[in-house]
Amino acid sequence: MAFLEINNISKSFASTVAVQDFDLQVERGELVSFLGPSGCGKTTTLRLVAGFETTTQGKIIVKGEDITNKPPNQRNVGMVFQAYALFPNMTVGGNIGFGMKVNKRPQEEIQARVDELLELIAMPGLANRYPHQLSGGQQQRVALARALALNPEVLLLDEPLSALDAKIRVVLRGEIRAIQQKLGITAIYVTHDQEEALSLSDRVVVMHQGRIEQVGPPFEIYNFPKTEFVANFVGTLNAYNAKVLDNQRNVLSIEGQDIQTAQTLGAYKNGDRVMIAIRPERLSFADGQKKVNNLACTVEEVTFLGSIVRVQVRTGEKTLYVDTFNNPYLELPRVGETKQLTFSREAVLILHP
Amino acid sequence: MGNNPVLEEKILTKRESKKGSAQPARSPRFDFNWAWLGVAPFFLFALAFLFLPSFSIVVRSFQGVDGSFTFKNIIAILTESDIINAYQASLSISVITAIGGGFFGFLLAYAVILGGMPRGMRTFMVTFSGVASNFAGVPLAFAFIATMGNAGLITRWIEAIFEINVRQMGFSIYTIWGLSIVYMYFQFPLMVLIMAPALDGLRREWREACENLGGSAWQYWRYVAFPILLPSILGTMILLFGNAFGAYATAYAFSGSFINLVTILIGAQIQGDVLYNPGLGNALALGMIIIMSVCMFGYAYMQRKTSRWVR
Numbered sequence: 001m002a003f004l005e006i007n008n009i010s011k012s013f014a015s016t017v018a019v020q021d022f023d024l025q026v027e028r029g030e031l032v033s034f035l036g037p038s039g040c041g042k043t044t045t046l047r048l049v050a051g052f053e054t055t056t057q058g059k060i061i062v063k064g065e066d067i068t069n070k071p072p073n074q075r076n077v078g079m080v081f082q083a084y085a086l087f088p089n090m091t092v093g094g095n096i097g098f099g100m101k102v103n104k105r106p107q108e109e110i111q112a113r114v115d116e117l118l119e120l121i122a123m124p125g126l127a128n129r130y131p132h133q134l135s136g137g138q139q140q141r142v143a144l145a146r147a148l149a150l151n152p153e154v155l156l157l158d159e160p161l162s163a164l165d166a167k168i169r170v171v172l173r174g175e176i177r178a179i180q181q182k183l184g185i186t187a188i189y190v191t192h193d194q195e196e197a198l199s200l201s202d203r204v205v206v207m208h209q210g211r212i213e214q215v216g217p218p219f220e221i222y223n224f225p226k227t228e229f230v231a232n233f234v235g236t237l238n239a240y241n242a243k244v245l246d247n248q249r250n251v252l253s254i255e256g257q258d259i260q261t262a263q264t265l266g267a268y269k270n271g272d273r274v275m276i277a278i279r280p281e282r283l284s285f286a287d288g289q290k291k292v293n294n295l296a297c298t299v300e301e302v303t304f305l306g307s308i309v310r311v312q313v314r315t316g317e318k319t320l321y322v323d324t325f326n327n328p329y330l331e332l333p334r335v336g337e338t339k340q341l342t343f344s345r346e347a348v349l350i351l352h353p
Numbered sequence: 354m355g356n357n358p359v360l361e362e363k364i365l366t367k368r369e370s371k372k373g374s375a376q377p378a379r380s381p382r383f384d385f386n387w388a389w390l391g392v393a394p395f396f397l398f399a400l401a402f403l404f405l406p407s408f409s410i411v412v413r414s415f416q417g418v419d420g421s422f423t424f425k426n427i428i429a430i431l432t433e434s435d436i437i438n439a440y441q442a443s444l445s446i447s448v449i450t451a452i453g454g455g456f457f458g459f460l461l462a463y464a465v466i467l468g469g470m471p472r473g474m475r476t477f478m479v480t481f482s483g484v485a486s487n488f489a490g491v492p493l494a495f496a497f498i499a500t501m502g503n504a505g506l507i508t509r510w511i512e513a514i515f516e517i518n519v520r521q522m523g524f525s526i527y528t529i530w531g532l533s534i535v536y537m538y539f540q541f542p543l544m545v546l547i548m549a550p551a552l553d554g555l556r557r558e559w560r561e562a563c564e565n566l567g568g569s570a571w572q573y574w575r576y577v578a579f580p581i582l583l584p585s586i587l588g589t590m591i592l593l594f595g596n597a598f599g600a601y602a603t604a605y606a607f608s609g610s611f612i613n614l615v616t617i618l619i620g621a622q623i624q625g626d627v628l629y630n631p632g633l634g635n636a637l638a639l640g641m642i643i644i645m646s647v648c649m650f651g652y653a654y655m656q657r658k659t660s661r662w663v664r
Contacts, residue, residue, distance in 0.1 A: 052561055072564040079565045085558030089580040098576070099566030132661060150566065 001064060003028035003186050004049075004154055009058030011044055018044040020210040022058070026154075029184040031177065033197035036207035037233065042190045045207075046156050049188065051075050062153050078152030082159040084139040086131040092118070092142050093127035099150045117145035120179060137168040144176065148183070155180065155187040161196065169193075173200055194234050198222060206230045223279075228351045231277040236310075238278045238320045239351070244268045252276065252348070255316030259293040261348035275351040280310065280323035282347035285333065286340035293348065295341040299333045313341065407642060413635035426636035436618065436637065443598055443615040445529055450536040451594040457537075458544020459586060465545070466552040479549060482542035489539045494606035497535045501526045527608050535607055536600065540593050547592070551585040551659070581659075588655030595648035599641065615641055 002025035011019040019041040026032050034042035047053045049060055051072035059068045067075050086095050096117050097110040118124045121141040131139055140160055147155060157176070161169040177200050180187050191197050197204050198218040206213045206221060206229070214221060214230045225231035228239065242252040247265040251258055252274065261276065268274055286294060297313035297320065304326070311322040311333055322341065333339060417423040430436045464470060465478045500506050503520060511517055525531065555578055563573040601616035610617055615637055622634030 050561075050565060052564075072561070073567045073569065077565070079562070081558045081562060083556075083558060085556065085562040087559060087562070087577050087581075089577070098563075098568075102563075102566060102568040102572045102576070146562075146566070 002026055003030075003063060004188075005059070005061040006045070006049065007059040007061065009045070009048060009055045009060065011041075011048055011053060012056045017210050019048065022210075022212060024205060024212070024215065026186055026188070028186055029181075030202045031180050031187045031189060031200060033189045033191055033201040033204045034207055035191060035194060035197040035204050035234070036213075037192060040207040041210040042192075042205075042207050043158055044210075046079075046158055046188060046190050049154065050077055050079050050156055076150065076152050077154045077156060078147035078150065079156045080140070080143050080147045080158065080160045082162055084131070084136075084143045084163075086139055086143055086146070088131050090130075091127060092123070092129050092131070092134070095131070095142055096127075096145045096149055098146065103150065113149055117149060120148075121145045121175075136164050137172055140164065140172060141175075144179065148179075148185070153186065155185050157187065157189045159190055159192070162191075162193070169196070176200070198234070204234075206233060208233075225277065225349065226352055228275050228277070231349065231351055236280050236321055236323070238280060238283070240276045240278070240318065242274055242276045244270055244272045244274055246270060250345075255295070255318060257295055257315075259295070259348060260345045261350060262345040263348070263350045265350070277349045277351050278320075278343060278347050280321040281308075283320065283322040283341050283343050284324065285322070286342040291342040291344050293343045293345065297339055297341050299335050299337045299339060301335065302332055313339065315341070410635045410638045410642065413632060414639045416632050416635075418630070418632060423632070426632045427639075429633055430636050430640055435613065439613045439615045439618045439637075440640065442529060442613055446533050446536060446614070447594045447597040449530075449533045450540045450597045451590045453533065454537055454540030454544050454593045455586060455590040458541035458589075459548055461541065462545045462548040462552055466549055467555070478545065482545040485542035486539050486546055489600065490602035491606040493535060493538060494603050497526065497531075497538075497607065501531075527611050529612060532604060532607060532612055535603060536597050539603075540597065543593060543596065544589055547589045548582075548585065551582055555581065584655040584659040588652045588659070591648050591651040591655065595645050595652075598644060598648070 004026040006022055006024045006026075008021055008023045009019060010017065010021060022041075022045055024032070034045060036042050044053060048055055051067070051070060055068060059066055061067070062075075062077070067077075087098065090098065093111075093114045096114045100110045100113060114127060115124070118127060121144060123138060123141060123145075126134070126138070131142070134142065140163075143160070144157075160176070161172055164172065173196055176189075189197070189200060198221070201218055203215060204218050204221045205215050208229045214226045216224075221230065222234055225234060231237050232239065240254045242254045242259075244265055245251045245253050245258060247268050247270055250261050250263065250265045252261060252265070253259075254276070265274070295315050297315045299311060300314050300319065301312040303310045303312070307326055308323045309326050309332060311324065313320050313322060320341070414426055415422055415424065417425060430440075461478070465475045498505060501508060503525075505526075508519060511519055526534070559577050559581075560573050563577055568576070599616065601614075601620065604612060604614050605617055605620065610621065619634045619637045619641070621628045622630045622637065
């Protein structure tokens with residue numbers, strides 16, 4: 001039995017279905033991210049776990065106990081909100097100790113716990129500051145400490161970094177992960193930022209239109225997307241509508257050129273249309289070393305992105321992206337130049353609609 | 354977790370702002386801000402009809418009938434029983450209507466904004482409050498006289514239907530409590546108008562965070578919502594106090610000189626045939642200015658405190 005079980009839950013608001021048949025088992029100490037575009041139901045699912053919304057169907061079980069119908073203040077589930085939601089009339093110490101105060105813990109215990117958590121979030125000595133005297137990053141650390149104060153069974157984080165600037169986000173997400181691992185707490189992290197989800201999580205749940213599209217470790221989600229949506233949403237993608245030429249030898253045709261995939265095409269008939277995807281970093285320019293798949297292309301645009309250089313090329317009617325590591329000593333392709341793209345069989349992913 | 358950019362974020366921001374490095378270089382040419390033209394009429398108006406008259410009141414408070422300097426007027430407002438009674442009556446009505454208007458206005462605002470009422474009800478109440486808070490003076494006084502006065506509609510109905518002569522039983526609307534009820538008509542809508550945005554400013558996440566931490570609805574109001582709203586509530590009640598303290602037309606039209614209020618006394622001293630003493634009238638007005646100024650500063654202080662919290 002998993003530590004947190006979300007068993008086939010659904011949630012509807014009037015005629016709108018926000019979450020449908022959501023089924024997930026989370027192990028103790030695991031950090032699972034809900035990733036998806038706005039309106040995909042990830043925050044609603046989190047709010048169902050927190051108890052702020054009631055399920056239309058399904059069950060939520062923590063440590064074997066059914067909490068589906070428990071009010072939020074009896075679930076022992078900590079939550080970090082997107083916009084911090086710190087109480088503005090209380091100091092940092094007051095905010096962190098609030099849960100213990102309303103649960104009538106002794107003042108000495110509250111003080112000790114507040115001090116301990118301030119150390120954990122690297123903000124000792126700031127207990128008497130008010131939220132408006134803190135930066136966004138500091139406020140979110142306090143919100144995290146407040147959520148941890150009662151030693152919750154599950155920690156829920158609702159896009160906690162989305163209000164912060166890029167640099168602080170990167171630092172803070174590392175810290176959140178470190179704290180989560182140090183405490184061994186089970187956590188659900190909602191985000192629409194794929195980089196955040198991939199870098200933080202033990203597993204990623206990609207959601208679309210209220211349903212789970214794919215669940216898996218970040219490596220698997222990125223490298224082996226099962227659906228067109230996942231492939232499109234996670235990372236940059238070159239998608240092709242290909243034609244099955246030989247389902248025994250796994251040969252496809254795109255733009256009148258033959259390519260091979262490592263995945264089996266046994267489920268398709270020759271002549272079927274199939275969606276394929278190739279990540280930009282799996283493509284390279286031949287420069288004499290051809291792989292099994294080769295496509296003729298014309299360079300349309302070269303964009304410098306710092307550590308990588310993104311080259312936009314055209315093959316027939318289709319535009320593709322090719323990512324190469326930035327190397328200042330190599331010559332970049334020139335716009336208008338005709339090149340040969342090359343890629344392995346393994347780079348060609350078959351997508352399900 | 355020790356040394357990282359987040360910890361130094363605030364410090365860096367402060368340093369940068371001190372250096373002013375991000376600010377563009379100032380042009381040596383004098384740039385006139387034309388926005389001043391927009392506010393100029395207000396300042397001219399305030400100068401002509403607020404500051405200059407106030408200055409004149411201060412000066413004339415220390416002048417006798419012949420124009421000579423005197424403390425007589427100031428001493429009079431501190432010692433004469435009629436004047437002390439007038440201040441007491443004005444303060445009583447102001448306190449009663451500030452507390453009553455504040456309490457009922459808050460309940461009404463809560464019911465309309467957070468009580469889950471239909472959206473249309475909210476629009477109606479806010480519009481009504483906007484009108485009612487400005488409905489004062491002769492029409493308001495007449496409305497109450499016509500309904501609850503000695504020959505008022507309700508008074509007559511009670512006499513006719515229940516055969517009870519409320520006047521013989523000692524009921525009269527022409528008392529401090531009666532005038533307080535009249536004032537309440539514009540006091541609590543004013544509370545609704547000012548409290549509605551404050552109640553709107555309570556963020557859903559605060560309630561949810563409180564619940565999430567094990568707090569009950571009562572604990573949310575006790576520790577979070579009420580302390581956040583308190584400066585707004587107190588600030589608005591100070592405003593209601595000032596609003597009632599300075600009211601003249603309603604009180605005069607309602608009771609003539611039956612109820613001895615400071616504003617009515619000032620009118621009598623400046624315009625009256627019998628009590629004509631402009632110096633004393635100005636001294637009374639000076640007392641009002643001082644009380645109103647305290648109210649204004651109190652209100653501004655409370656508003657500042659609230660805005661700092663909820664920004």
